[in-house]
Amino acid sequence: MSHRYIAGYSFLFLARLLRKVLEPIWRVASLLEQLALIIWTPRDIDRYARTDWNSLPSVQSYSCLDDWLVVTEKTLVETYFTQKGELLNLACGAGREALLLARRGLRVTACDWSPRMIAEAQRRSREANLPVRFEVTDMFNLEYPENVFDYLLLTSKAYSHVFPRWRRVHFLRQAYSALKAGGLFIISFAPASHTPRGLLLQILGGLRRFAPFNKEYEPGDRFAGTFVHFFQQDDLKQEFEEAKFIIKEWLWKQGFAVLAKP
Numbered sequence: 001m002s003h004r005y006i007a008g009y010s011f012l013f014l015a016r017l018l019r020k021v022l023e024p025i026w027r028v029a030s031l032l033e034q035l036a037l038i039i040w041t042p043r044d045i046d047r048y049a050r051t052d053w054n055s056l057p058s059v060q061s062y063s064c065l066d067d068w069l070v071v072t073e074k075t076l077v078e079t080y081f082t083q084k085g086e087l088l089n090l091a092c093g094a095g096r097e098a099l100l101l102a103r104r105g106l107r108v109t110a111c112d113w114s115p116r117m118i119a120e121a122q123r124r125s126r127e128a129n130l131p132v133r134f135e136v137t138d139m140f141n142l143e144y145p146e147n148v149f150d151y152l153l154l155t156s157k158a159y160s161h162v163f164p165r166w167r168r169v170h171f172l173r174q175a176y177s178a179l180k181a182g183g184l185f186i187i188s189f190a191p192a193s194h195t196p197r198g199l200l201l202q203i204l205g206g207l208r209r210f211a212p213f214n215k216e217y218e219p220g221d222r223f224a225g226t227f228v229h230f231f232q233q234d235d236l237k238q239e240f241e242e243a244k245f246i247i248k249e250w251l252w253k254q255g256f257a258v259l260a261k262p
């Protein structure tokens with residue numbers, strides 16, 4: 001056996017050993033992230049998320065995106081946004097889809113709660129010479145007049161960034177009001193791959209009954225890089241229907257739905 005073989009084998013052995021030691025530590029670290037959810041109220045989560053989305057690294061990573069992210073997004077837009085109407089792009093980030101839609105001839109208003117994202121989106125639209133109206137707006141507090149938009153668009157699973165359920169329904173009602181009759185809303189969300197259960201869920205569910213824990217914690221709320229609510233199909237359908245939307249297309253696995261205002 002050569003020395004070179006032994007040296008290489010030692011590296012492999014060391015790497016496996018380190019992985020074995022570090023894996024439980026990594027699991028505990030992930031658990032701690034989930035515990036933040038049971039301490040923070042939805043407002044605390046918003047505060048953290050807003051600061052995080054507004055950070056320079058977040059803005060930089062979104063400002064280099066300039067194409068459709070997934071084929072579903074592109075197909076839905078091409079299928080449903082067929083007229084050159086008024087469109088509101090919610091949680092628009094650094095303007096990726098707003099610019100793509102303005103290029104297709106739609107009259108685009110786009111909003112996001114991060115001032116830095118909006119400043120970057122404005123810079124990009126000036127550079128591309130595309131007339132998009134960008135605004136700093138929290139999705140929870142949409143103040144658009146009634147019946148003004150033909151289309152609404154919310155991509156990148158951003159519906160899952162609103163907590164808890166009653167605030168999502170409040171958001172949907174505002175969106176519904178801003179849509180014209182016959183208007184369409186392409187919306188993206190995070191679908192759960194399984195029904196949440198297990199010891200952690202039971203602990204979190206139990207703790208929410210006691211102060212100072214977050215009594216608005218809901219099964220499906222998780223930290224996955226950022227705070228995300230993972231939906232069960234029936235719960236999500238109920239939210240859409242509670243806001244009076246008709247579900248026109250349902251792409252559960254892809255995390256997209258098309259909603260209509262009758």
Ligand SMILES: C[S@@+](CC[C@H](N)C(=O)[O-])C[C@H]1O[C@@H](n2cnc3c(N)ncnc32)[C@H](O)[C@@H]1O
Pocket residue numbers: 053054062065090091092093094095096097111112113114117137138139140155156158161162
């Ligand atoms: C995943 S990024 C998507 C950006 C853009 N739509 C895209 O796909 O390139 C999510 C965006 O949602 C925004 N966002 C999250 N929660 C929001 C809220 N409550 N109101 C407005 N914007 C929000 C963030 O600031 C961020 O720009």
